[in-house]
Amino acid sequence: MSEPISTPAAQPPGTWRRLVRNRVALAAMLVLAGIAFVAILGPAIFPYSPEKVTPHSLHLPSWLPLSAEQAKLDTDRGGAVGRWQHPFGTDMNGRDVFSRVIQGARISLIVGLCGALVSFFIGTAYGLISGYVGGRTDNVMMRFIEMLHSVPRLIIVIVAIFTFAPWLETTLHRTLPSLEGYAKIMILILCLGLIEWLSMARIVRGQVLALKEQQFVLAARALGQSHARIIVRHLLPNLIGVIVVYLTLTIPAVILDESFLSFLGLGINDPQASWGSLLSDGKNVINPIHSYWWLLLFPAAAMSLTLVALNFLGDAIRDALDPRARS
Amino acid sequence: MPSFILRRIFSLVFVLLIAVTVSFCLLRNAPGNPFALNEKQSSPEAIARQERKFNLDGPVWWQCVRYLGLARQNADPDHAVPARFSGLLQGDLQPCLKFKDRTVAELIAQALPVSAILGAAALLLSTTIGVWLGSVAAVRKNTWLDSATMLGALVAISVPTFVTGPALVLVFSLWLGWLPVGGWTGISSLILPAITLAGPFIAYIARLTRTSMLEVLNQDFVRTAQAKGLGERRVLYKHVLKVGILPVVSFLGPLTANLLTGSLVIESVFSLPGMGGFFVNSVLNRDVFLCCGSVTIYCTLLVGMNLLVDIAYKWLDPRIRLE
Numbered sequence: 072m073s074e075p076i077s078t079p080a081a082q083p084p085g086t087w088r089r090l091v092r093n094r095v096a097l098a099a100m101l102v103l104a105g106i107a108f109v110a111i112l113g114p115a116i117f118p119y120s121p122e123k124v125t126p127h128s129l130h131l132p133s134w135l136p137l138s139a140e141q142a143k144l145d146t147d148r149g150g151a152v153g154r155w156q157h158p159f160g161t162d163m164n165g166r167d168v169f170s171r172v173i174q175g176a177r178i179s180l181i182v183g184l185c186g187a188l189v190s191f192f193i194g195t196a197y198g199l200i201s202g203y204v205g206g207r208t209d210n211v212m213m214r215f216i217e218m219l220h221s222v223p224r225l226i227i228v229i230v231a232i233f234t235f236a237p238w239l240e241t242t243l244h245r246t247l248p249s250l251e252g253y254a255k256i257m258i259l260i261l262c263l264g265l266i267e268w269l270s271m272a273r274i275v276r277g278q279v280l281a282l283k284e285q286q287f288v289l290a291a292r293a294l295g296q297s298h299a300r301i302i303v304r305h306l307l308p309n310l311i312g313v314i315v316v317y318l319t320l321t322i323p324a325v326i327l328d329e330s331f332l333s334f335l336g337l338g339i340n341d342p343q344a345s346w347g348s349l350l351s352d353g354k355n356v357i358n359p360i361h362s363y364w365w366l367l368l369f370p371a372a373a374m375s376l377t378l379v380a381l382n383f384l385g386d387a388i389r390d391a392l393d394p395r396a397r398s
Numbered sequence: 399m400p401s402f403i404l405r406r407i408f409s410l411v412f413v414l415l416i417a418v419t420v421s422f423c424l425l426r427n428a429p430g431n432p433f434a435l436n437e438k439q440s441s442p443e444a445i446a447r448q449e450r451k452f453n454l455d456g457p458v459w460w461q462c463v464r465y466l467g468l469a470r471q472n473a474d475p476d477h478a479v480p481a482r483f484s485g486l487l488q489g490d491l492q493p494c495l496k497f498k499d500r501t502v503a504e505l506i507a508q509a510l511p512v513s514a515i516l517g518a519a520a521l522l523l524s525t526t527i528g529v530w531l532g533s534v535a536a537v538r539k540n541t542w543l544d545s546a547t548m549l550g551a552l553v554a555i556s557v558p559t560f561v562t563g564p565a566l567v568l569v570f571s572l573w574l575g576w577l578p579v580g581g582w583t584g585i586s587s588l589i590l591p592a593i594t595l596a597g598p599f600i601a602y603i604a605r606l607t608r609t610s611m612l613e614v615l616n617q618d619f620v621r622t623a624q625a626k627g628l629g630e631r632r633v634l635y636k637h638v639l640k641v642g643i644l645p646v647v648s649f650l651g652p653l654t655a656n657l658l659t660g661s662l663v664i665e666s667v668f669s670l671p672g673m674g675g676f677f678v679n680s681v682l683n684r685d686v687f688l689c690c691g692s693v694t695i696y697c698t699l700l701v702g703m704n705l706l707v708d709i710a711y712k713w714l715d716p717r718i719r720l721e
Contacts, residue, residue: 233430
């Protein structure tokens with residue numbers, strides 16, 4: 072009992088240094104920064120509006136050599152296509168795939184990020200309360216999570232979408248008509264956040280159970296600090312590490328969920344585009360006669376690159392926070 | 399041990415009832431009516447008649463109680479069917495609401511084998527290759543082989559199956575022409591879907607195995623075995639792997655349930671007639687009976703496999719006591 076009572080540092084020292092020294096993590100961060108940059112600039116660098124229809128439908132990436140037949144087709148359709156006019160080709164309606172992939176990045180990233188944040192708020196609050204209060208409350212709250220776990224997530228998310236969508240659309244229509252076009256994105260954020268918080272809550276609860284027995288919490292109580300203050304000032308800072316790791320890993324999970332819903336036709340609808348909806352469009356036109364591979368390759372590459380980078384980063388942060396885990 | 403198994407079977411029934419109840423109530427409370435969705439012009443009276451016929455009238459909890467088989471179903475005077483118990487507990491999965499001349503049990507009996515065969519192939523692939531890659535990486539720790547395996551594993555986890563699936567089809571079916579594009583036509587049509595389905599799980603199991611093997615390799619009993627002069631292979635296979643595989647074994651429960659009950663993405667990419675499509679469509683059509691039937695199968699597999707896993711655990715690691 073002679074150990075000094077002190078609030079342990081929120082993160083072990085040197086976390087950032089260890090993270091940057093990890094070459095893979097650095098590369099992942101640079102890739103993510105690049106993708107985020109392109110997505111934020113978005114409309115400024117679209118060669119075309121991603122929704123603009125042109126006569127050049129299903130055109131090969133324009134830097135590839137064209138057969139004489141295709142060149143003639145281009146001329147018939149209103150002029151030859153410049154070498155860098157459609158670097159990723161065009162889709163069935165002649166829309167520029169490059170612009171659509173950037174548009175997809177904007178939507179997929181915003182859904183991933185905000186969905187992960189929603190799950191973070193719910194999961195952290197739930198886990199904190201469950202772990203801190205403990206006892207019967209904890210028991211009931213954990214059984215509730217187990218119950219949700221036993222129901223396939225697809226049912227929850229589809230039912231949530233069908234329940235919230237009409238409500239949100241009418242509300243937006245009445246109050247903020249300018250945001251109406253974003254209703255679908257908001258619904259996806261909300262519903263995906265609603266199914267991804269379960270693991271976060273469990274992890275936070277586990278940490279809180281261990282932390283609240285430590286002496287600095289006892290000391291804070293003895294000093295007369297309120298429960299709310301202990302949670303905010305003493306427990307949360309110690310949870311930051313776990314939360315950041317888990318948040319980084321939740322973003323790719325939400326992006327993946329969104330693309331799955333778009334794949335089912337429940338996510339982003341034409342003419343808007345997310346990576347998932349682009350992939351779903353691309354998959355539909357793959358057939359034994361023509362393989363329009365560029366419709367699949369470029370969105371898939373963009374999405375996979377982002378997911379790989381996020382997962383690498385999450386892993387690297389975990390390693391950096393817990394140097395023992397690697398050795 | 400027998401009392402443990404008995405208790406687990408009891409809890410299986412309990413979990414199953416809860417999962418089915420929650421799914422049932424969620425789906426019945428969602429906007430949209432199965433009878434109005436499937437038939438274009440239905441008068442409210444026609445819908446009410448249909449609801450009564452399929453025991454979906456009255457409050458949702460009462461519908462659910464009848465579905466579970468805890469209360470008598472509506473009598474049908476037209477067909478001389480008396481009010482009787484005929485629900486989940488009696489083994490009756492009800493007719494399908496979308497294809498009314500088929501029962502849910504028939505549909506599942508038709509789709510489950512497809513999903514199960516595919517799932518079993520993927521299960522075999524993911525456990526064998528995953529454990530093998532993971533142990534190789536652990537034994538050759540911090541070599542290029544280790545880094546390459548783990549890099550590859552993370553990439554495989556990150557890339558969604560509806561990217562890998564069409565990519566494999568594009569390369570192996572359309573360009574090389576080695577394998578069929580899709581459909582259910584024998585062993586060769588099984589290869590691509592099984593690989594696609596197993597991919598992320600191979601990677602996940604490889605990571606699990608590596609971490610746990612590294613932990614086990616540092617333990618005293620391994621040093622003892624080496625000190626006794628046992629050969630490297632014998633130590634690895636007989637001592638390390640047996641304990642190092644435990645996390646993989648505990649992952650097998652959810653893995654099996656997931657793999658065997660089908661994946662909509664794989665089925666849609668390779669046009670296979672499996673369970674995943676039925677399940678998703680049942681939710682979209684608000685076909686509560688088909689949906690809850692699928693949930694029943696899924697939960698039974700999940701909890702049943704978890705039970706087997708616990709027993710296997712005991713056998714692999716005698717220090718563990720089942721409570």
